[in-house]
Amino acid sequence: MRAEEEAYDPLLRDLNEAQRAAVLATEGPVMIIAGAGSGKTRVITYRIAWLLKKGVPPWQIIALTFTNKAAREMQERIARLTAPEQAKALWMGTFHSLFARILRAECDAIGYPRNFTIYDTEDTKSLLRTILKEVHLDDSKYRPNLVAHHISMAKNSLITADEYANDPDIQAENFTRGLPMLGKIYQLYQRRLEKSAAMDFDDLLLKTYFLFQERPEILYKYQSQFRYVMVDEYQDTNTVQYSIIRQIAAMHENICVVGDDAQSIYSFRGAVIENIFNFQKDYENPQIFKLEQNYRSTANIVEAANKLIARNKFQIEKSVWTHNEEGEKIRVIQALSDADEGRIVAQSIFETRMQTRAANADFAVLYRTNNQSRAIEEALRRLNIPYRIFGGLSFYQRKEVKDLLAYFRLAVNPRDEEALTRVINLPARGIGTTTLERLSLLASENDVPMWEIVSRARQFTSELGSAPVARLEEFAVKIQHFSVLAEKLSALEAARRIAMESGLMRLYYSDRSPEGLMRYQNLEELINAVKDFVESRQRESPDNLPSLSAFLAEVALLTDADEKDKDQADRVSLMTVHSAKGLEFPYVYVVGMEENLFPSQMSLTDNRELEEERRLFYVAITRAMRRLTLTFARTRFRWGNLVHCEPSRFLFELDPQRVEFPGQRSFEALQPRSAIAGLRRKSTLSPQAVQNLPTYQFTPDKPQDFSAGMHILHNRFGKGLIHSIEGSGIDAIALIDFEEHGQKRILLKFAKMKILSSADS
DNA sequence: ATGTAGAGGGTTTTT
């Protein structure tokens, strides 16, 4: 197609100039920096539609997203732009789901069965608890949550269990952390997963990486297939994701990454914001497009957000602007307590609805932490305002649902030890803790999955006793029967029969309490989910019946955000700022704008983390289309006691021209002078100075500013702690312990380092 | 084997 024809293609008419350029640049490395509200999703979907229109077969395009929801929405939009069959044949989905698909196809190469189980975080923690108990480690010191986090971070950084356990630096670090056994636990955990034919979320990525690394012919196959690679939210990729993308894209280099460094908010789970900064170095001659026109928000909101984010030192230069009207000023409201804050928000929603005829669904209340929802909920209920909470316990995490799923899992993969221990005595069949302990011991002595012992219990009669053996045999026969059902029947039939014959339906039915009833209904709901799954699969290919194992494969990667909103009722949305990313609402309330909450107190000591909090606030602000309201409370219940709160420093970082204080004369009137002075002092950088800084720059502090005990950030070696300083003046040399690079001697006059926190803080 | 009381611990964010 010629350039002039392209300009007339109806597909391109809906795009502005920058968007169109980004869509048309299909070949070679491309980075699209998409400011908030600049039509990012539109560009991705149109770009893919354009490729399809040019005749690229859909299966040659892989498009990676972070949530199933994003993938689904884009796929739907592409289906509308092109044809549904085409959209369906795209490799479009989350990193986890697409790589799980590849791993199942290539399972032989990694020594896993096709039906491997995916452990969710619950399973992971439960397995860790078991291991900790077995090696007699104190789980209040080795908190499963903490251990899981360290293992996850290691996996996200491509460090295997053996590497982790054998690396002297890591060992030393864990020793000083007071967790010397971490490496050992990681190894045990990994062996246990493999014995269970299970993978955790991170394994789906890590094992894909090593598969490609160790089997070039398999990598070659996928490299050849995926001629076009697209990655959404590139600023949130971690090291494994980044590395796999490089592997896949290496052949054709038709890679397009889309993101916004200003919205990078997931470093806590291993995201490396540098990935987006480094794109220009990683790929040759990349084309860079910046989508800077905001279509979403009023000028007041856009400008306030710009000015706020300009305070961050690490960023890619861009200027988001809008043609939209000036709009209302941002409202900052003080509340006396968290309950009062809820009341104010609810009242305001009520009034706004009356004045503007806005729908409930036009409102969102955003908060930093999930537990803040409570006060808001109560207030909304009092005014009879319907609401919906996003996040929290997902359907698939509820106990009874996990119980039945465990039976499904066992039917498909009896080696799944978490599933086995979960239901081996549910409903109660006289297999108590003693028997379970013996089973576990036998399994590790014989180095086989626990299921081996259960299914051959008779051979261990002397260890287990004859009564338990009889019960175990009965249980084993039942599971084997379920396996046959799962193999022979459709997912729905198998699910129904397993639900009945496992005894779970009866168990929960017999509980006549309201909670019991709820649980029973949830089981039915799960069966319905299987039904939906079967029906939607059959719509795609009517000839073959989807199996239970196919259902499990899909369900393992669903989260609460993906639950179908069958309930389209008109409700106010309540959610964390994190889960609001990518969404927009006409009226947004950001509550809890207080020090130690937003920014979170965990972030205060580390400048990088504080910048991430600021980006998070940027995300919050830019969700709003028409009106943005920020509230903070002077007191709040925390851990059950009332604490005094200070307004967030972020409030003081907003452009005063764009803010108003309904019912207050000014910000100053809200508090004692000293508090203001203190907050003001913390934000000394003038916005102009910040804006004039070059792209992704690094401003080092001066040599004389450093002293022993400081935490610093070095431009090459990363984070470190100054051990001591020898000499003085221009020849001073610092001995620094770097987190990643060990101890180094650095001449201060040449060092490019920043102070993260000083010794006394 | 099941239930209850009491202690202890956790609050950042999630595929």
Next chain:
DNA sequence: CCCTCTACAT
């Protein structure tokens, strides 16, 4: 505060 785990009693 609220949830979960444990210990102990039944």
